[in-house]
Amino acid sequence: MSVQMEIICVGNELLIGKTLNTNAQWLAKRSTSLGITVTRITVVGDDVDEIALATREALERKPRFIITTGGLGPTFDDKTLEGIAKAINRKLELNEKALKMVKEKYEEYAKAGKINAVEMTPHRVKMAKLPEGSEPLPNPVGTAPGVLVRIGGTDLVALPGVPSEMEAIFDNYVVCMLRKEAGDVTFFETSIYADNIMESALAPLIDIAMRNNPYVYIKSHPRGAEKKPHLEIHLSTTAKDSETAKDRIGKAIIQLSDLIREKGGKVKLRE
Amino acid sequence: MSVQMEIICVGNELLIGKTLNTNAQWLAKRSTSLGITVTRITVVGDDVDEIALATREALERKPRFIITTGGLGPTFDDKTLEGIAKAINRKLELNEKALKMVKEKYEEYAKAGKINAVEMTPHRVKMAKLPEGSEPLPNPVGTAPGVLVRIGGTDLVALPGVPSEMEAIFDNYVVCMLRKEAGDVTFFETSIYADNIMESALAPLIDIAMRNNPYVYIKSHPRGAEKKPHLEIHLSTTAKDSETAKDRIGKAIIQLSDLIREKGGKVKLRE
Numbered sequence: 001m002s003v004q005m006e007i008i009c010v011g012n013e014l015l016i017g018k019t020l021n022t023n024a025q026w027l028a029k030r031s032t033s034l035g036i037t038v039t040r041i042t043v044v045g046d047d048v049d050e051i052a053l054a055t056r057e058a059l060e061r062k063p064r065f066i067i068t069t070g071g072l073g074p075t076f077d078d079k080t081l082e083g084i085a086k087a088i089n090r091k092l093e094l095n096e097k098a099l100k101m102v103k104e105k106y107e108e109y110a111k112a113g114k115i116n117a118v119e120m121t122p123h124r125v126k127m128a129k130l131p132e133g134s135e136p137l138p139n140p141v142g143t144a145p146g147v148l149v150r151i152g153g154t155d156l157v158a159l160p161g162v163p164s165e166m167e168a169i170f171d172n173y174v175v176c177m178l179r180k181e182a183g184d185v186t187f188f189e190t191s192i193y194a195d196n197i198m199e200s201a202l203a204p205l206i207d208i209a210m211r212n213n214p215y216v217y218i219k220s221h222p223r224g225a226e227k228k229p230h231l232e233i234h235l236s237t238t239a240k241d242s243e244t245a246k247d248r249i250g251k252a253i254i255q256l257s258d259l260i261r262e263k264g265g266k267v268k269l270r271e
Numbered sequence: 272m273s274v275q276m277e278i279i280c281v282g283n284e285l286l287i288g289k290t291l292n293t294n295a296q297w298l299a300k301r302s303t304s305l306g307i308t309v310t311r312i313t314v315v316g317d318d319v320d321e322i323a324l325a326t327r328e329a330l331e332r333k334p335r336f337i338i339t340t341g342g343l344g345p346t347f348d349d350k351t352l353e354g355i356a357k358a359i360n361r362k363l364e365l366n367e368k369a370l371k372m373v374k375e376k377y378e379e380y381a382k383a384g385k386i387n388a389v390e391m392t393p394h395r396v397k398m399a400k401l402p403e404g405s406e407p408l409p410n411p412v413g414t415a416p417g418v419l420v421r422i423g424g425t426d427l428v429a430l431p432g433v434p435s436e437m438e439a440i441f442d443n444y445v446v447c448m449l450r451k452e453a454g455d456v457t458f459f460e461t462s463i464y465a466d467n468i469m470e471s472a473l474a475p476l477i478d479i480a481m482r483n484n485p486y487v488y489i490k491s492h493p494r495g496a497e498k499k500p501h502l503e504i505h506l507s508t509t510a511k512d513s514e515t516a517k518d519r520i521g522k523a524i525i526q527l528s529d530l531i532r533e534k535g536g537k538v539k540l541r542e
Contacts, residue, residue, distance in 0.1 A: 012490060015309045017300025018460070018505065021292055024314070029288025038286045039321070041314035043295070046490070050310070057328065074471035075491055076478050114500070115469060123474040142493070143471070162493055189289070198386060200345035200414070203394040207347050219283060219317070220346055222413070222433055229385070234289065 002037040002238070003181045004063040008054050010070040010080050011161055012045045023069045023166055030170065031067075034178045035185030035238055039063060046071060051083025059087065059154055064181055066154055067174070070161030072144040074123040080158055081147060085131040088151050098128035098136035098145050105143045141168045148173075188245035189236035192253055197265030198229045205259040206233075213252040215239070232271075273308040273509070274452045275334040279325050281341040281351050282432055283316045294340045294437055301441065302338075305449045306456030306509055310334060317342060322354025330358065330425055335452055337425055338445070341432030343415040345394040351429055352418060356402040359422050369399035369407035369416050376414045412439045419444075459516035460507035463524055468536030469500045476530040477504075484523040486510070503542075 007027050013019040021043065028038045042058065044050040051071070058066050071080030085092045102125075106118045127144045130136060137146035139160065146169040147158040157174055159166040194202065199222050206218050221232040235252055239245035257267040278298050284290040292314065299309045313329065315321040322342070329337050342351030356363045373396075377389045398415045401407060408417035410431065417440040418429040428445055430437040465473065470493050477489050492503040506523055510516035528538040 012488065013492070013505065014296075015299055015312065016303040016458075016460070016507065017296045017298070017309075020296045021312075025285075025288045025291045027288070028286055032287040038288075039316065040325075041286065041292075041312075043312035045310065054311075073474075073493070075474040076481070077490055109469070115472075121471065121475070124471045127471075187287075189287070198380070200392065200395045200398075201386075203344075203346040204392070210347070217283065219348055221284070222344070234284065236287065 003035070003065070003178075004039050005031055005036050005065040005067065005178075006039055006058045006061065006063045007041045008051075008058060008066060008068045009041065009043045009161075010046060010051055010068060010083075011043075012077070014043045015045050023161065023163060026163070026167065027067055027069070027170065030175075031178060032187050034175065035182035035187055036065070036178050037238075046077040046079055048079050048083045048086060051080055052086035055084050055087035055156075059151060059156075062152075063154060065178065066156040067170075068156070068158045069166055072127065072147070072158060072160045074126055074144070078126070078144075081130060084147075084149065084156065084158065088131065088149070090132040092129045093132050094125070095128055095130040095134060095136055098130055098147075099125065101136055101138055101145045102128050102143060105139075137169050137173045139165055139169055140172065141165045146173065184240060185238055186240075186242045186245050187236065187238050188242060188249060189234065190249055190253075191232050191234045191271075192257065193268045193271055194231045194233060194260050195229065195266045195268070197231070197260055197263055199231055201263060202231060202233075202260065202265070205256060205263065208259060209252055209256040212255055213248060216248050216252040218252065218256065274306070274336070274449075275310050276302055276307050276336040276338065276449075277310060277329045277332065277334045278312045279322075279329060279337060279339045280312065280314045280432075281317060281322055281339060281354075282314075283348070285314045286316050294432065294434060297434070297438065298338055298340070298441070301446075302449060303458050305446065306453035306458055307336070307449050308509075317348040317350055319350050319354045319357060322351055323357035326355050326358035326427075330422060330427075333423075334425060336449065337427040338441075339427070339429045340437055343398065343418070343429060343431045345398055345415070349397070349415075352401060355418075355420065355427065355429065359402065359420070361403040363400045364403050365396070366399055366401040366405060366407055369401055369418075370396065372407055372409055372416050373399050373414060376410075408440050408444045410436055410440055411443065412436045417444065455511060456509055457511070457513045457516050458507065458509050459513060459520060460505065461520055461524075462503050462505045462542075463528065464494075464539045464542055465502045465504060465531050466500065466537045466539070468502070468531055468534055470502055472534060473502060473504075473531065473536070476527060476534065479530060480523055480527040483526055484519060487519050487523040489523065489527065 142165040413436040
């Protein structure tokens with residue numbers, strides 16, 4: 001059984017198309033490479049009810065992990081923790097460990113002369129108000145800590161939306177959690193390229209290759225219009241070790257390439 | 272009342288992080304600029320049940336529009352229409368109008384010498400099998416038609432995943448649909464930049480500016496770490512005409528800039 005994860009990205013900037021969701025891609029790629037199966041990515045706005053709804057829906061699907069991005073900062077529209085708390089019927093409470101983390105950050109900034117005094121304003125304290133029973137995860141790059149909440153069989157990790165902060169907390173704390181669950185599993189992927197064959201003619205050949213190689217997932221991506229067919233064929237598999245994975249992919253490539261050449265297509269191993 | 276839209280993107284390549292979801296951003300940006308409110312973006316894999324579930328959930332939230340991307344092509348894993356049909360309890364049926372569109376495309380390709388004969392293989396016919404009661408939307412760039420299905424008060428439009436095809440069908444057919452519903456509404460956005468002030472100090476100032484400018488949405492985006500604060504402040508509004516919109520944004524900028532300067536911050540109109 002694969003270890004499943006859902007990603008929830010919070011931010012109006014994503015829904016108005018101001019920001020390209022590179023966080024979701026980064027998380028999906030890193031998690032997949034660790035052997036995790038990402039089953040869904042959801043983007044909602046800076047709205048407590050929307051965040052709560054998306055969180056509740058995701059929890060109902062019982063993934064092993066939920067990762068959220070965005071909405072942990074000091075401003076009025078940073079509402080992710082409020083939304084999560086609402087989804088799981090817990091209160092937000094001042095977390096002493098988190099408060100210490102936030103305070104130490106501002107002391108650092110004061111020492112560096114960036115601010116005059118370490119005044120713990122309501123907006124700063126806000127970053128330390130976590131759903132009951134949460135654990136703060138230190139943010140090595142910014143101010144707002146990440147947050148880990150365990151809900152039944154699901155570990156929910158809330159990460160900041162600033163990419164460098166999100167990545168740092170993920171690498172420092174989340175990777176070990178995922179690795180522990182996924183075990184020694186490797187995701188391997190590669191692409192080959194086909195010319196002189198249309199996607200609709202390639203389709204039945206992929207069917208054959210996938211039947212013969214049940215652990216390999218093969219998907220064609222048109223690059224260029226159907227009129228001037230240039231196809232990327234992406235092959236991927238998850239296996240116990242990288243040798244098994246590469247073996248499987250290698251066999252599938254050989255079979256599929258033969259089938260494509262029989263139909264007059266040209267196969268290249270590089271773009 | 273705003274006209275609401277949800278976007279559903281289908282594709283394993285998005286869930287493994289192979290592909291950056293530029294389609295969602297493009298659709299969100301274009302739709303927002305037409306006065307539509309995008310309330311959610313959902314990404315699911317090439318799986319009939321997952322697509323059906325996401326579609327059913329979106330329909331339950333009763334948006335005026337749902338746009339899907341991906342999964343309309345000739346290969347085994349192009350399952351979007353099957354998923355939509357399942358979600359709304361309709362059968363897939365051969366749509367004669369769609370079949371004619373697909374056939375004409377292959378006749379074109381044959382004439383251009385790209386293929387030998389116009390053989391309507393099962394994989395090609397597949398692209399013309401639509402949920403009962405659907406309307407195909409011509410694809411000026413590729414082969415698979417877009418699909419319009421009306422379900423209660425929701426118009427669902429299925430678009431291909433290849434960006435050029437998705438964009439062409441959107442511009443040719445979807446823009447008029449959206450414009451008709453949204454009416455004469457303009458979305459206007461701009462950013463100013465602040466230095467020498469931390470996000471946590473800016474937060475209460477944004478609160479004040481938003482209270483005084485109820486139609487303007489203001490959101491800060493840290494660019495640089497909190498330690499060396501450089502903030503983008505994004506202001507946006509939706510109004511009946513662009514003059515009203517610009518007036519509102521202008522007033523909010525003046526008020527907020529004054530507040531920031533009072534706290535010793537520097538405001539710039541450009542990055």
